[in-house]
Amino acid sequence: MFHVVRSPAPLFRLLSPRGGVLVEAVRGRKSRNDPKAKSKADRVKLPPRIDPEEMVVLKERYEQYDLVVRALRAEFKQEIVRRRYENEVGSRAEERAKREAEEHRALMEWNDRENLRLRQLRVIRIQKQVEEEAKKRAEVVSLREEKRQSVLREKEKEILQLQEEVKTFITTENLEQRIEEALDNPKNYNFAIDKEGRIVKRTALP
Amino acid sequence: MVHLSSALLKRYHGGFVVIRLALGGCTNRPFYRIVAAFNKRARDSKYIEQLGTYDPLPNKYNEKLVSLNYGRIKYWIGCGAHTTKPVAKLLGLSGFFPLHPMTVTEAERKRKRAELMKAQPDGDRAEEEEQDKKEQEA
Secondary structure: OOOOOOOOOOOOOOOOOOOOOOOOOOOOOOOOOOOOOHHHOOOOOOOOOOOHHHHHHHHHHHHHHHHHHHHHHHHHHHHHHHHHHHHHOOHHHHHHHHHHHHHHHHHHHHHHHHHHHHHHHHHHHHHHHHHHHHHHHHHHHHHHHHHHHHHHHHHHHHHHHHHHHHHHOOOOOHHHHHHHHHHHOOOOOOOEEOOOOOEEOOOOOO | OOOOOOOOOOOOOOOOEEEEEEEEEEOOEEEEEEEEEEOOOOOOOOOOEEEEEEOOOOOOOOOOOEEEOHHHHHHHHHOOOEEOHHHHHHHHHHOOOOOOHHHHHHHHHHHHHHHHHHOOOHHHHHHHHHHHHHHHHO
16 A cells, blocks of 8 residues: 555534544555455455346436436526626615615714814824923923022122131231231130040140 | 635636535544535545534434535535535435435335344344343343
8 A cells, every 4th residue: 555645634623523633544455556365366346236126216216306406406596696686787786885885974974083083182182292392391491590590699609708708818918917916815725625525625824 | 714816726627616525523433514615625625615514423312413504505506516425415304405316215225124124034033032131131
């Protein structure tokens, strides 16, 4: 047997009781040119025996069956042709055309409504976006302004401080006066502190 | 199922559409689908449309279940599809077609054989009695 077992064809798995692999059943072990077996050398194959009465009756039955089936076929064919004709040309065509036009119109209306709605939403969204952007820009500008202002204020403070310190500066005119003042008031920076944290600032001069 | 245009379908020379049984199922559990397919295709390969099913093993109520889509079968037969013998027999039994001649002849043959078995001499009757006794013992 040299039959080629083809791969299993895709089955309709929904309907088979248990999804499984279909194995091709290959009949016989001999190929075309193998000789007949010795035990079967004298075998004469005869066709099955026919009962002549039954055959007559069967033939009649078959003729009638064929007639009926042929008539049925013709009828079905005619029905198909008629239905196609009516669909395209006959009474159903106008109704179908009207129905389709209605459907088309309704769908276009729906489409337009949807577009309108989406456009409104889009307009609102874009407006919001623009406002937010403007706000952000204003915020940035205000922040920068604030920074500048704060810098200015600090600078002003420094200038005021300097102006105040200028009074205590020692210039060439004050020099002698300040020297005399310093010599007249000796300052004593020594102090004493004990373990309990009491500070004593009045100590004896050296 | 996606229907390909006729330009993409394989061209069969002298082929025709056939309504036949495609085998499925597992070992010792056959199951047939009644299918409209091209004649040249393998038995279980791609078909044009499924038109029904046939379960050859009887269920627990001793029924063999068959399903048929009469509308689509009518369409395909109107388009000129042939039917195989088993499909014709099933359609005949369901009433869509006239009863197939072989169904009637097989029934007659069976009845004749049953009557012959009843009218057999006592030799066969004794065998039947022995079989009945064995069934009763078991």
